[in-house]
Amino acid sequence: MCDDRSVVASIDSALLSAAQAGDSDAFAAVVDPFQGELHAYCYRMLGSVHDADDAVQETLVRAWRAFDRFEPRGSMRAWLYRIATNRCLSILNGRGRRELPADLERIAGGDTEISWLEPYTDERLGPEQRTVARESIELSFVAAVQRLTGRQRAVLLLREVLGFTAREVADQLDTTVAAVNSALQRARAVLDPGLPTATQQATMRQMGDTAVRDLARRYAQAWEAADVDTIVSMLVEDARYSMPPVPTWFTGRKAICDFLLSGPLTCGWRFVATEANSQLAFGTYRWDSDHAAYRPCGLDVLTLRRDGIAEVVSFLEADFAAHGLPPSLPN
Structure with missing residues (x-):
């Protein structure tokens, strides 16, 4: 207050x-x-x-x-x-x-x-x-x-x-x-x-800066290496993945794994860690051969629990500039 x-x-x-x-x-x-x-x-x-x-x-x-x-x-x-x-x-x-x-x-x-x-x-x-x-x-x-x-x-x-x-x-x-x-x-x-109960959801403050930085590093590296096994291993069993404004979402490790392999992980990615809604977030950049650069794709906001990532909401129309993220990344 x-x-x-x-x-x-x-x-x-x-x-x-x-x-x-x-x-x-x-x-x-x-x-x-x-x-x-x-x-x-x-x-x-x-x-x-x-x-x-x-x-x-x-x-x-x-x-x-x-x-x-x-x-x-x-x-x-x-x-x-x-x-x-x-x-x-x-x-x-x-x-x-x-x-x-x-x-x-x-x-x-x-x-x-x-x-x-x-x-x-x-x-x-x-x-x-x-x-x-x-x-x-x-x-x-x-x-x-x-x-x-x-x-x-x-x-x-x-x-x-x-x-x-x-x-x-x-x-x-x-x-x-x-x-x-x-x-x-x-x-x-x-x-x-x-609302999730206190035992279901751990905030970044409860996890501590070191743990959050380590999780962010491992998650970004897994995406950039197209390592679906590592990505999925970091999710809780009932994790959720959505991409507003697309009216589609995926629940559970298998559904998310199948979705990632069917499309997203066929592209090249770069992730830049940031924060949004006081949660760990990433500006995600997908390789664009026409521009020979990684271009903004979505702002991924993660909900964390002590046992892993509980939810990823990928805002496909987020304003990268408002979140202090660069307009593109070089190869």
Whole structure:
């Protein structure tokens, strides 16, 4: 949780007054400390980086227009989240049904209005937020949140991820504390069955940097050597492999092995390790003879357990530049 009291206390009163008087540079300086966490919140709400971009931009526009009415003795963080929440709910209300990619729909449920998930670059979070937000930005959590109604998502995230009180959330949603508590109970009931248990899933932090680096090295080397036996040996028995937006996925070592041999491993590959959604990820590059270079193919986000790789989600339309990955690799 990020307590904004220390942030607001550090804002010079003259700067705040200038912002409320219409100084756009002063306003930018005042709201800048909150932009990273606001964007992560909108991403969790919407499942889309691009929609989160739009939501944050609109939030800041609306905050700027109303900033002369902000009460300095109040919570700026809560005020900004109120605006951001309203914008996210408007976006969700305006959406038609959009399916989740491949096997992630298993987590999010097939009978709800859910959006295409997109990978999230950790660079959007500041160092402090990366530590606080680690589990709540992982793909399995974000996918599971998409099962909830818009207001249930907001209540769950505002209360349990961001640490607002029930009274603060009630004020943000123009409702009662009783309604907030009821929505939180319903959200927990829907969400809990869809999430892996602590004993099923080991985060990178639990494994340790050395173990993760070793796994990343071995996995990349196996792909680059077309060593299907090593790749498959690193998977858990019930591992899953999907490639959004392609509506196809594979479950279990044999199915994944057959798929890899039928196509992917007939090509040349280079893998560049990175992180996305606070998980181990790889920018994958496939040999392109027309360009005589390895060209971007997908951003593979891995879910790790202590006994191996539990899931690979290969985002075929990921923005490599946004994840700090080069546009191509030489031979």
